[in-house]
Amino acid sequence: MVGRIADRGPEYVSAREWMRICFELLELLKAHKKAIRRAAVNTFGYIAKAIGPHDVLATLLNNLKVQERQNRVCTTVAIAIVAETCSPFTVLPGLMNEYRVPELNVQNGVLKSLSFLFEYIGEMGKDYIYAVTPLFEDALMDRDLVHRQTSCAAIKHMALGVHGFGCEDALIHLMNFVWPNVFETSPHLVQAFMDAVDGMRVSLGPARVLSYVLQVSILIVRYLKTMTDFESVFQGLFHPARKVRDVYWKIYNTTYIGSEDSLVAFHPRIPNDAKNTYSRYELDYVL
Numbered sequence: 001m002v003g004r005i006a007d008r009g010p011e012y013v014s015a016r017e018w019m020r021i022c023f024e025l026l027e028l029l030k031a032h033k034k035a036i037r038r039a040a041v042n043t044f045g046y047i048a049k050a051i052g053p054h055d056v057l058a059t060l061l062n063n064l065k066v067q068e069r070q071n072r073v074c075t076t077v078a079i080a081i082v083a084e085t086c087s088p089f090t091v092l093p094g095l096m097n098e099y100r101v102p103e104l105n106v107q108n109g110v111l112k113s114l115s116f117l118f119e120y121i122g123e124m125g126k127d128y129i130y131a132v133t134p135l136f137e138d139a140l141m142d143r144d145l146v147h148r149q150t151s152c153a154a155i156k157h158m159a160l161g162v163h164g165f166g167c168e169d170a171l172i173h174l175m176n177f178v179w180p181n182v183f184e185t186s187p188h189l190v191q192a193f194m195d196a197v198d199g200m201r202v203s204l205g206p207a208r209v210l211s212y213v214l215q216v217s218i219l220i221v222r223y224l225k226t227m228t229d230f231e232s233v234f235q236g237l238f239h240p241a242r243k244v245r246d247v248y249w250k251i252y253n254t255t256y257i258g259s260e261d262s263l264v265a266f267h268p269r270i271p272n273d274a275k276n277t278y279s280r281y282e283l284d285y286v287l
Contacts, residue, residue: 003039006046015051022047022059029063029074037074045081053086054094061098064109076109080116088121088128096135108146111139115154118161125161129170132158140177145186152178152192159199168204175200179212182247197251198258206259207266213237213252214268 002021005013025047028040048056060082063075083091095117099110114132118125139151155174162171178200181193201209213236236248256263270278 003043003046006043006050013050015055018047018051019055019059022056026059026063026071026075029071029078030068037070041074041078041081044078045085048082049085053082053090056082057091057094061094064098064106065103067105072105072109073112076112077116079113080120083113083117084120088117088124091117092128092131096132099135099138104144104146107139108144108150111147111150111154115150115157118154118157122161123165125158126165126167129158129162129167133170133174136174137177140174140181145184145189148181148184149186149189149192152181152189152196156192156195156199159196159203163203171200171203172208175204175208175212182251183244194251194254198254201255201258206255206262209251209255210263210266213248213255 002025006018022044025040025043028036031037031040044056044060057079060075060079064072066072079091079095083095095110095113099107101107114135136151136155139147142148155178159171178193178196181189184190184193197209215235236244237252239245239248272278
């Protein structure tokens with residue numbers, strides 16, 4: 001009901017009263033029913049639209065310091081909704097400034113807010129990708145697993161949103177920070193990493209992901225003599241350790257399932273040997 005009033009007739013209530021309601025709403029984020037929590041975070045968006053995002057954002061950012069996880073997660077969703085309602089440029093500076101607070105919960109909250117934000121704004125993310133790239137760099141180099149996991153989730157949403165908008169340079173840069181997590185063992189981080197790589201497959205194209213999996217110069221392949229030499233170049237796919245092979249094949253198979261037809265042109269050539277002819281010379285013909 002409060003949300004409806006904030007949406008339809010905000011001018012009938014003073015700004016100070018709206019701020020008091022904001023503080024009261026923070027208590028509702030602890031509610032057991034999901035519907036109540038969802039209504040509360042939506043109401044934050046309406047109030048921010050009514051009185052401006054700055055005071056509401058300050059209240060929400062301050063709430064990231066609490067201990068209860070449910071409260072913090074609802075707060076991050078509310079921040080993302082405020083950003084979507086009032087345009088991201090009103091929220092991002094304060095959100096990124098808050099990341100400088102040397103507290104784990106606050107930094108994780110900021111990253112989760114960015115993840116929800118890029119999920120909600122979709123293609124509008126193209127205007128903000130260059131602004132948040134340094135923040136994601138820092139998060140992906142952090143020792144804390146959750147930092148890297150949440151960054152990968154945010155990068156997935158960002159990559160899917162900016163597909164086709166010419167942001168490949170920033171995405172390749174971020175891919176170089178995402179890729180070192182390839183051998184992580186935490187299930188949540190593994191899933192977030194695979195999601196980020198899949199998002200990159202959509203935005204950068206499968207050929208780019210394939211080049212990360214193969215990690216081999218085509219010039220080297222041209223001068224190889226036998227199939228054995230050829231396998232030895234692919235350090236990941238044919239590595240002696242099964243744990244290394246499994247990860248690389250998992251990424252390759254995911255890319256193959258997602259973009260099988262697009263990969264045909266980018267598979268490296270295997271040189272012919274005495275027994276087998278691998279080359280498909282008809283692919284060289286130009287019509």
